Amino acid sequence: MAQGHQASGIQAGRLAASDIAENFADLHPAYETHEAMVAADRCYFCHDAPCMTACPTSIDIPQFIREIQGGHPESAARTILDQNILGGMCARVCPTETLCEQVCVREVAEGKPVEIGRLQRYATDALMACGVHPFDRAEPTGKRIAVVGAGPAGLSAAHRLAMLGHDVELFEGQPKAGGLNEFGIAAYKSTNDFAAAEVDWLLQIGGITVTYGKTLGGDLNLEQLKSDYDAVFLSIGLGGVNALRAEGEDLAGVADAVDFIAKLRQSDDLSTLPVGRDVVVIGGGMTAVDAAVQSKLLGAENVTIAYRRDQSAMGASRFEQDLAATKGVKLMFNVMPKAVLGTNSAEEVELERTEIKEGRVTGTGETLRLKADQVFKAIGQTLEGQPEAVELSGGKIKVDAQGKTSVSGVWAGGDCASGGEDLTVTAVAEGRDAAMDIHQSLMG
Amino acid sequence: MADLTTEFLGIKSPNPFWLASAPPTDKEYNVRRAFEAGWGGVVWKTLGSEGPPVVNVNGPRYGAIWGADRRLLGLNNIELITDRSLETNLEEITRVKKDYPDRAVIVSIMVPCEEQAWKDILPRVEATGADGIELNFGCPHGMAERGMGSAVGQVPEYIQMVTEWCKQYYSKPVIVKLTPNITDIRYPARAAKTGGADAVSLINTINSITSVNLDSMAPEPTIGGKGTHGGYCGPAVKPIALNMVAEIARCPQTHGMPISAIGGVTTWKDAAEFIAMGAGNVQVCTAAMTYGFKVVQEMITGLSAWMDEKGHSSIQDFMGSAVPNVTDWQYLDLNYVTKAKISQDDCIKCGRCFAACEDTSHQAIEMSEDRVFTVKDDECVACNLCVNVCPIEGCITMEEVPAGEIDLRTGEVVSADHGDWTTHPNNPSVTAAE
Numbered sequence: 001m002a003q004g005h006q007a008s009g010i011q012a013g014r015l016a017a018s019d020i021a022e023n024f025a026d027l028h029p030a031y032e033t034h035e036a037m038v039a040a041d042r043c044y045f046c047h048d049a050p051c052m053t054a055c056p057t058s059i060d061i062p063q064f065i066r067e068i069q070g071g072h073p074e075s076a077a078r079t080i081l082d083q084n085i086l087g088g089m090c091a092r093v094c095p096t097e098t099l100c101e102q103v104c105v106r107e108v109a110e111g112k113p114v115e116i117g118r119l120q121r122y123a124t125d126a127l128m129a130c131g132v133h134p135f136d137r138a139e140p141t142g143k144r145i146a147v148v149g150a151g152p153a154g155l156s157a158a159h160r161l162a163m164l165g166h167d168v169e170l171f172e173g174q175p176k177a178g179g180l181n182e183f184g185i186a187a188y189k190s191t192n193d194f195a196a197a198e199v200d201w202l203l204q205i206g207g208i209t210v211t212y213g214k215t216l217g218g219d220l221n222l223e224q225l226k227s228d229y230d231a232v233f234l235s236i237g238l239g240g241v242n243a244l245r246a247e248g249e250d251l252a253g254v255a256d257a258v259d260f261i262a263k264l265r266q267s268d269d270l271s272t273l274p275v276g277r278d279v280v281v282i283g284g285g286m287t288a289v290d291a292a293v294q295s296k297l298l299g300a301e302n303v304t305i306a307y308r309r310d311q312s313a314m315g316a317s318r319f320e321q322d323l324a325a326t327k328g329v330k331l332m333f334n335v336m337p338k339a340v341l342g343t344n345s346a347e348e349v350e351l352e353r354t355e356i357k358e359g360r361v362t363g364t365g366e367t368l369r370l371k372a373d374q375v376f377k378a379i380g381q382t383l384e385g386q387p388e389a390v391e392l393s394g395g396k397i398k399v400d401a402q403g404k405t406s407v408s409g410v411w412a413g414g415d416c417a418s419g420g421e422d423l424t425v426t427a428v429a430e431g432r433d434a435a436m437d438i439h440q441s442l443m444g
Numbered sequence: 445m446a447d448l449t450t451e452f453l454g455i456k457s458p459n460p461f462w463l464a465s466a467p468p469t470d471k472e473y474n475v476r477r478a479f480e481a482g483w484g485g486v487v488w489k490t491l492g493s494e495g496p497p498v499v500n501v502n503g504p505r506y507g508a509i510w511g512a513d514r515r516l517l518g519l520n521n522i523e524l525i526t527d528r529s530l531e532t533n534l535e536e537i538t539r540v541k542k543d544y545p546d547r548a549v550i551v552s553i554m555v556p557c558e559e560q561a562w563k564d565i566l567p568r569v570e571a572t573g574a575d576g577i578e579l580n581f582g583c584p585h586g587m588a589e590r591g592m593g594s595a596v597g598q599v600p601e602y603i604q605m606v607t608e609w610c611k612q613y614y615s616k617p618v619i620v621k622l623t624p625n626i627t628d629i630r631y632p633a634r635a636a637k638t639g640g641a642d643a644v645s646l647i648n649t650i651n652s653i654t655s656v657n658l659d660s661m662a663p664e665p666t667i668g669g670k671g672t673h674g675g676y677c678g679p680a681v682k683p684i685a686l687n688m689v690a691e692i693a694r695c696p697q698t699h700g701m702p703i704s705a706i707g708g709v710t711t712w713k714d715a716a717e718f719i720a721m722g723a724g725n726v727q728v729c730t731a732a733m734t735y736g737f738k739v740v741q742e743m744i745t746g747l748s749a750w751m752d753e754k755g756h757s758s759i760q761d762f763m764g765s766a767v768p769n770v771t772d773w774q775y776l777d778l779n780y781v782t783k784a785k786i787s788q789d790d791c792i793k794c795g796r797c798f799a800a801c802e803d804t805s806h807q808a809i810e811m812s813e814d815r816v817f818t819v820k821d822d823e824c825v826a827c828n829l830c831v832n833v834c835p836i837e838g839c840i841t842m843e844e845v846p847a848g849e850i851d852l853r854t855g856e857v858v859s860a861d862h863g864d865w866t867t868h869p870n871n872p873s874v875t876a877a878e
Contacts, residue, residue, distance in 0.1 A: 037512050046794040108793070
């Protein structure tokens with residue numbers, strides 16, 4: 001039987017364990033101190049800095065970089081964490097190329113921005129390495145708040161509420177906290193179990209009780225929460241996955257990209273994780289890229305991302321697209337799935353060429369087939385298990401600028417809520433801001 | 445290629461780059477390596493009197509200031525004069541000069557301020573065949589406590605006296621090395637001239653403490669928990685040296701006196717600037733100590749290329765060319781009006797000019813909602829701060845307001861005539877004269 005790349009079907013151990021370990025090493029390795037000083041020196045300390053405006057959590061970037069220059073990265077971390085308690089994870093996973101670094105004046109001037117993300121990691125790593133938590137809780141308020149979902153928005157809200165003196169009950173359906181930081185996101189962006197370490201560090205604030213295995217619609221219901229707690233924050237994420245609505249979707253070998261990524265993130269030994277020889281990923285967002293690149297890094301021979309619109313419409317940033325291409329992933333644009341073909345399991349994907357007519361994706365009738373023993377669906381997630389009482393907007397829980405839902409005493413944030421992009425950093429900002437609004441409304 | 449051959453006090457060297465009296469010139473071994481690398485001359489590390497040599501500390505001798513990428517910007521040292529015996533040094537000097545007759549070999553000397561001490565050492569130095577001597581009246585640490593070095597250089601009468609002894613007991617050129625640790629550099633320079641010195645060399649190092657260790661609360665470099673001031677040199681001191689060279693070059697009493705310039709020469713350009721400011725050659729130390737002797741090669745190619753570009757066939761062609769343009773503040777033309785101008789094509793919108801002008805200067809830069817920065821001509825005093833803080837070279841320029849046009853800040857027509865403080869109506873002396 002053929003081995004490695006050429007082995008047919010969905011197989012584990014396509015590459016030697018050492019190669020896999022190398023492939024999944026840190027995408028952006030941590031700076032050494034000297035590197036950080038040189039990188040920090042490139043910052044111009046702009047007036048009313050564009051990077052700060054571009055950051056969804058409004059981190060004072062020139063200030064924290066200057067603190068790194070001054071040789072006190074722990075103060076820099078404090079500046080970051082004041083605004084963004086998950087600054088460590090955001091340093092790793094933020095699409096900085098479309099946020100702070102995109103508007104860095106040095107990006108505009110010379111195509112080489114100050115590496116804000118890596119500097120942020122340098123600072124936050126330094127502080128976390130000290131093993132201390134830099135924030136103290138205010139005097140107890142006697143208020144109890146339920147936070148449902150321990151992803152970035154929930155953790156951010158819980159931390160801020162605890163800091164303000166409230167007692168927080170954090171409910172999580174999974175056996176681990178962290179949400180997509182723990183179960184989503186490519187492994188090479190969060191190495192050494194960082195997501196879990198960050199959660200442990202965050203919880204050091206105190207006042208947050210985490211209860212696992214509880215979901216809204218399962219053991220929890222909104223009415224009960226409302227009566228048991230002074231306020232409720234919903235950060236339940238997007239639990240559903242869009243269907244292909246193509247023939248053959250039920251064949252073995254067709255799977256949700258998010259499940260593949262979660263399995264990969266939770267695996268203790270990637271060399272035991274099976275992957276196809278010919279992998280096709282349907283979609284064009286970050287999830288598609290994460291699934292495709294990681295398939296390739298596990299040793300799949302051919303990996304193709306099939307996206308229904310053109311390159312410029314792709315949800316994944318240009319950096320992510322280039323990363324995929326560099327790793328050997330083929331990017332196909334203007335193709336949509338028609339069918340997955342195979343006898344017992346997936347063997348081929350039939351795609352139809354598309355064009356955009358009046359903004360809508362329309363098939364041209366021309367089709368092509370790709371070999372595919374594994375097909376990942378990465379065409380978006382949907383809200384699932386939300387309480388009936390809350391009003392929705394665009395398929396998400398409708399919230400105002402402060403995170404208030406249509407139900408009094410209930411706030412929401414993160415991917416489940418309307419407003420903002422589905423990014424970790426946006427979720428952190430929404431959780432923080434909702435916490436401030438909850439505090440305001442409870443304390444008057 | 446331009447001819448870099450230099451004749452300084454009649455001493456020929458293939459280029460104007462000499463190594464200053466310092467650790468790089470302490471031994472035959474180093475000096476031979478320097479000559480092989482291309483240095484035009486050396487000033488041998490300072491010799492002391494016959495007898496047991498001085499001793500150096502056994503802890504760190506240097507402290508430094510760095511830029512972000514650990515580029516060395518300033519160096520401080522507490523090393524003393526040579527700690528090897530006089531005899532050893534003299535033998536080595538003799539051998540080296542014999543083997544490198546085309547290179548300049550100058551011997552730096554520091555002995556007590558007594559005639560006999562000089563009378564004893566000078567014939568022995570003369571016997572080495574070296575091309576001249578340099579009197580170390582500059583060293584600011586250690587030796588000064590023993591009444592030598594800068595302790596002499598700070599008293600013009602001593603400078604004159606010792607210089608006279610040297611001219612009496614030594615037949616070749618005498619260069620007096622000056623300390624910058626003095627209020628007005630022209631006094632010691634004049635004393636050297638009066639004493640008969642053939643040239644002055646400057647600057648020696650500047651009294652300095654580079655840093656304080658905030659854990660031990662001791663100055664650095666720290667030796668056994670204590671520190672002392674050292675002598676500062678390197679790129680950071682160049683502007684100070686350049687000014688002192690200019691002061692001597694334009695002082696009527698010392699104008700025309702040969703100058704060997706020292707202070708932060710790191711590239712050819714620094715050397716060209718010192719020569720334009722009246723120096724006949726330059727001495728280098730920190731650049732060599734930072735990068736090794738090979739650093740002279742860029743100095744040679746760079747200076748030569750620039751001279752070719754400007755059509756200079758020898759150092760003499762531009763020596764002192766900048767001196768007539770150094771003047772006193774009172775003679776600067778107050779009718780020369782400029783305004784800062786920001787090139788919108790080059791601007792990267794960092795806003796540093798705005799912050800600098802708004803917070804610390806004249807509120808003469810406007811910032812629009814979409815980060816377009818423009819100069820308000822009616823507020824701009826032409827201070828040039830925005831130019832200096834702008835990270836993009838050439839983005840902000842100072843544009844002259846031609847005569848006949850109105851200066852929007854003052855509302856007055858710019859005059860074509862020269863007008864300086866000496867004739868300005870606000871000058872009380874002018875009023876008094878009327």
